[in-house]
Amino acid sequence: MADFDVAVIGAGVSGLATLKCVLEAGLTAVCLEKTDHVGGLWHFTEDGYGVMRFTHINVSKYNYCFSDFPFPEESVDHPHNADMQSYIESYVEHFDLRKHIRFNTTVDNVCRHGNTAWSVRHHGNGDSTSSESVMQVQNVAVATGHHALPIMPSFPGQDTFSGKLLHSVAYKDAITNDLRGKKALVVGVGNSALDVVVDLFTRGGCRPTLLSTRSGAWIANNHTFNYATDLYACRLFLWLPWRVANAIFETVLKLASGDPFKVNLNPKMGALQTQPSVSGSLFFHLRRKNIIVKPNIERISGDQVHFEDGTSADVDAIVCCTGYRIHLPFLDAELSKEILNPETNEPVLYKNVFSPAVGSSLAFIGFVQPASGGIVSMSETQARWFAQLCIGNVSLPSTVEMTADIVAEKEGLKDRYVKSTRHTIQRDPIVYNDEVASLFGAKPQLWRHPLLAFRLIAGSCGSAQWRLQGPGRWSGASSAVKSIPVAPLMSAILWLLLILMVWLVYSLYSFVF
Numbered sequence: 001m002a003d004f005d006v007a008v009i010g011a012g013v014s015g016l017a018t019l020k021c022v023l024e025a026g027l028t029a030v031c032l033e034k035t036d037h038v039g040g041l042w043h044f045t046e047d048g049y050g051v052m053r054f055t056h057i058n059v060s061k062y063n064y065c066f067s068d069f070p071f072p073e074e075s076v077d078h079p080h081n082a083d084m085q086s087y088i089e090s091y092v093e094h095f096d097l098r099k100h101i102r103f104n105t106t107v108d109n110v111c112r113h114g115n116t117a118w119s120v121r122h123h124g125n126g127d128s129t130s131s132e133s134v135m136q137v138q139n140v141a142v143a144t145g146h147h148a149l150p151i152m153p154s155f156p157g158q159d160t161f162s163g164k165l166l167h168s169v170a171y172k173d174a175i176t177n178d179l180r181g182k183k184a185l186v187v188g189v190g191n192s193a194l195d196v197v198v199d200l201f202t203r204g205g206c207r208p209t210l211l212s213t214r215s216g217a218w219i220a221n222n223h224t225f226n227y228a229t230d231l232y233a234c235r236l237f238l239w240l241p242w243r244v245a246n247a248i249f250e251t252v253l254k255l256a257s258g259d260p261f262k263v264n265l266n267p268k269m270g271a272l273q274t275q276p277s278v279s280g281s282l283f284f285h286l287r288r289k290n291i292i293v294k295p296n297i298e299r300i301s302g303d304q305v306h307f308e309d310g311t312s313a314d315v316d317a318i319v320c321c322t323g324y325r326i327h328l329p330f331l332d333a334e335l336s337k338e339i340l341n342p343e344t345n346e347p348v349l350y351k352n353v354f355s356p357a358v359g360s361s362l363a364f365i366g367f368v369q370p371a372s373g374g375i376v377s378m379s380e381t382q383a384r385w386f387a388q389l390c391i392g393n394v395s396l397p398s399t400v401e402m403t404a405d406i407v408a409e410k411e412g413l414k415d416r417y418v419k420s421t422r423h424t425i426q427r428d429p430i431v432y433n434d435e436v437a438s439l440f441g442a443k444p445q446l447w448r449h450p451l452l453a454f455r456l457i458a459g460s461c462g463s464a465q466w467r468l469q470g471p472g473r474w475s476g477a478s479s480a481v482k483s484i485p486v487a488p489l490m491s492a493i494l495w496l497l498l499i500l501m502v503w504l505v506y507s508l509y510s511f512v513f
């Protein structure tokens with residue numbers, strides 16, 4: 001007999017959402033968390049894995065919240081990590097999740113136990129008397145995240161560098177990392193890189209600070225025309241062919257944020273062919289040459305870094321913001337081969353959640369990279385689907401159908417995104433959530449919510465929109481959707497389209513009759 005219906009591995013936002021969803025479905029569950037806290041990377045620590053001291057969420061509170069637990073109304077659009085951690089703690093307390101979490105517990109191995117169950121071997125941390133234990137469960141949800149193993153680049157001559165070389169996972173702030181006044185170089189141009197390079201200049205007094213990028217980048221401000229930028233990600237925009245949407249988006253970015261080609265960022269791809277980086281102050285510093293953009297590193301010679309454009313610079317410290325690899329060390333070796341392509345580190349999962357070879361009893365929650373908006377809504381939609389599968393209300397397609405869907409999805413990603421490890425799991429949250437929610441009856445249908453239809457088309461509407469109907473329907477969902485601002489630009493475009501449609505119908509009617 002199984003000890004629990006479900007074991008959830010990890011108590012970050014994805015794991016907590018999963019724990020809540022399976023408990024609400026009437027299942028018995030336990031969450032195994034290797035640290036002494038909830039929140040995952042949002043829990044700041046002085047010397048461990050997690051956010052930097054100054055990190056704010058770069059997606060607004062409207063689109064980075066649990067679907068039935070909005071941020072407090074007084075919260076700023078982009079809360080600080082301490083506020084985010086407090087919000088997560090409140091979620092845990094509100095839904096009484098803590099009693100189901102075993103802290104300081106490391107999972108050592110997950111493997112099949114017979115044909116219908118799983119064995120989860122684990123041990124307690126920091127207790128010399130703790131021994132390994134094994135539990136039998138019917139289902140496992142892995143929610144350890146895809147930001148697992150830091151990727152460190154290797155440049156010719158790197159071993160000759162005598163300065164400080166670190167990955168952004170170890171960066172807390174310029175003072176903590178003893179980088180004040182240093183000649184610093186940041187490698188990478190994602191969100192973490194932009195946060196680090198600005199901090200090195202403003203807090204660390206590194207003048208100038210260098211930013212090295214091999215691909216360039218499109219930069220979005222946190223706000224566009226006075227509204228949180230992610231509020232513009234809506235069905236009206238996402239229904240457009242992506243090349244048309246890309247042309248519109250690039251124009252808006254140039255007008256509202258700045259032209260990347262005028263500050264040497266020189267992106268080699270379209271704005272929607274990658275995940276645009278977000279920074280509210282980068283262009284300010286680039287224009288004043290507080291931060292100087294450099295191309296990719298060609299080689300390192302002692303303390304001198306040579307770039308591909310023939311220039312060089314003396315550097316005391318290099319911070320590599322070069323991403324992460326998925327790492328699932330606790331999976332049985334044979335099982336791991338079914339889940340991850342060992343050569344590319346790509347997950348082979350139906351809708352980024354289930355392996356066709358394994359089925360619905362093993363779910364991977366949060367192994368998706370949002371193209372806009374946050375991961376919380378995506379993880380929660382995945383978790384609700386998983387819960388419905390666990391109790392038998394829905395079922396997965398056949399192995400052949402799931403495999404074909406994975407292949408088709410990969411081809412679609414190749415057509416749109418530039419080749420990169422992070423783009424193998426990149427998805428647009430609204431499109432993705434609609435797709436997954438439709439599999440268990442929670443996709444918002446316009447005809448069922450006529451008073452919300454305008455918002456559902458022209459607004460981002462937040463994660464509550466997937467609680468309007470279906471299993472787990474929330475009575476406060478409609479009010480939550482109404483509380484989320486709709487960007488005036490998107491409203492104007494939709495009204496213009498509606499007026500144009502009425503005019504066309506009227507003209508056609510007048511012509512015929």
